[in-house]
Structures are given as structure tokens and as C-alpha cells.
Amino acid sequence: MPGDLTGGDLTASSVTDFTAIDTQVDFDMGDFEETVTVMITHDVLVEGDEQFDVYLYDPDTGEALGDMYRATVTIYDDDDSC
Numbered sequence: 595m596p597g598d599l600t601g602g603d604l605t606a607s608s609v610t611d612f613t614a615i616d617t618q619v620d621f622d623m624g625d626f627e628e629t630v631t632v633m634i635t636h637d638v639l640v641e642g643d644e645q646f647d648v649y650l651y652d653p654d655t656g657e658a659l660g661d662m663y664r665a666t667v668t669i670y671d672d673d674d675s676c
Contacts, residue, residue, distance in 0.1 A: 596620050598653045599630055606644035606669050611635055618653060632667065640673045 601608055601615035608614040613633040621628060630648070645668050650659045658664075 596653050597659050598651045600649050600651070601632070602647040602649060604645040604647060604666070606646040606667075608646070610637070611644055611669060612646060615648060619650070634669055638673050640671065642671050644669045644671070 597619050599615055599617050599619050601612070606612055612635060615630070615632055617630065619628045619630060632648075645666050648665045648667060650663045651657065652659055
């Protein structure tokens with residue numbers, strides 16, 4: 595079963611913090627999870643942890659797939675303030 599995967603900005607931006615997500619994932623019968631790689635943009639700004647959402651939709655209807663169609667991803671700030 596295919597699903598469309600998209601990302602949505604929260605405190606993180608798909609312009610400056612991560613590569614925008616717009617892809618399709620395929621679930622085999624009985625599969626409940628798939629792995630998707632999201633490229634994080636490294637910077638040297640001390641800006642605290644940031645977040646974005648990932649949404650899974652039915653490619654034909656645009657409706658959310660299942661009860662857990664959204665996941666929030668946290669980008670942990672690893673830059674020093676000194």
C-alpha cells in the first residue's frame with residue numbers, strides 16, 4: 595500500500611534546517627513501519643532544539659493514513675554558545 599509522505603515546518607524550517615520531504619513510501623501487506631531519511635542542514639547557529647512534523651497521506655484521496663499519520667521530529671541543537 596503506497597503512502598505519500600510530506601513534512602511541515604514547526605520551529606524548524608525546510609528552507610534552512612532540513613531538506614523538504616515530498617516522497618512516497620510503500621508498505622507491504624502486514625508492514626507497520628518504514629524508514630525514511632531526512633537530510634538535516636548543519637549550521638553553527640545557537641538556536642535551541644527545533645521541530646518539524648512528518649505526515650503520511652493516502653496518495654489517491656489525500657486523507658490521513660491511520661490514527662498515527664503524523665510524527666514530530668526534533669533536531670537537537672549541538673552548537674556551542676561560546
